[in-house]
Amino acid sequence: MHTNVPAEKFSPSLTDLKLSHDKQIPWGQLYAELSKSHKVMEFAWKDATVVLFLSTVHDGQNYVAKLRRRPATTNKGYRQTVKMFRNQPRAVLDIPEFIEEYNLWMCGVDIADQLRSYYNINRVYRKTWKPLFSFLLDIAVGNSYMLSSYRPEPGSGERALRRDSHLQFCRDLRDALLHASVCVRKPPSKEGMKGWMDIVWKPVREHQLVKQFTKQPTCAACSYKHRTSSQPHRGNRKPLADLSINTTMKSREDSRGWKRRQRPPRTNWGCSVCHIPLCKKGRCWSEHVAKLTTKD
Known part of the structure; x- marks a missing residue:
């Protein structure tokens, strides 16, 4: 019900109703006032006594009908409350919606x-x-x-x-x-994966180069031809975002003779029929179409 709002004093007029005019206010009377920051509604509702309430989501216009018991004669505010029951042990009374939600969820x-x-x-x-x-x-x-x-x-x-x-x-x-925890996991299968040789034989005119991958896979044509890329793969990073702790700044070669493997370029494009990753370059698509034409 409450959010982070600037600290400010409760309305003095509503506080005065609780301190000085509690016994003169009839049951069910609702007073409301907007805070100075214009972000919080301040309420004073008369039940057995005047109840002060703060809310950032209610405006005090919605009411809920609830079946309530007549208070005992020893309860505080009995004279104002008993008038609403008219000698009946129970009565359906309208109470504000924020009071009902507070009573329902306060525990x-x-x-x-x-x-x-x-x-x-x-x-x-x-x-x-x-x-x-x-x-x-x-x-x-x-x-x-x-x-x-x-x-x-x-x-x-x-x-x-x-x-x-x-x-x-x-x-x-x-x-x-x-x-x-003791269940043996199945090894990942490669049944659904398609490579350069997995080509669906359909008319060439039905094949189109479209953008169909969200995560950049390796170009199948470049991988099949053992072509490498000199540009490192940056991935889908956000601007001005922190780099991952797994990011390595190691050079391509070191003094011990270690060399990083030259990977083929990554792409988000592929064939609309074969679903094979292909670079958005003429040679990869032309090679793909050439294979289809040869098979046809």
Whole structure:
């Protein structure tokens, strides 16, 4: 509800309503005033007492009908509030939307702390970053449980079964993580990759040189002809951005006789039918078309 705004004093007129005119204001009366920075709405709403509120997203014009209980005679502000019930134990009253959202979500932090306290992994550490890692992991597990099917629907009145409890969710999550850690990964296959020799034999007029790659692959024609490029590949870097820590500034040769391999040029272009990476140069495309013509 609140954002980073410049610090400023609450409206003196609204504060005076709470301090001096609380008992004279009828129930449900709403007062609003825009802050001096014109970024925050300041509210004073009369419930049992005058409640002061700040909001950056509400204007105070929307109301929500809620079924509320008549307060006890010992409650503060009973004389102003009981007039709205007309001797009825319950009544549907209109309250501002921001008050309803506050009442609905004000305990969210308490619920999150409660979930973390049940099965937390925090231990005594000498490293300063480890408690932070445990805290973030507990938050991730708690949020996952709240979004999972283990948790019963809010407002359904059903209690979670033993097999669908929070504890069972943590056990299943543990077993799944352990199973994933010992699972043997399949080696990457090259079935879907196409090279210079993988040409789809269609009429030459259907083949066109188009830009179809987001990441720059190596030109298939240059790689097949063992052509190299003297210009280093820069990649898709942003202007004025920091260089990667993996960037090497090593020269092409050193005193030990090591030489960096001359790679073929990279390209974003390719054949619209064969989907083979080709440089945007006449020789690569002409070689490709020449092979198609020869096969035809």
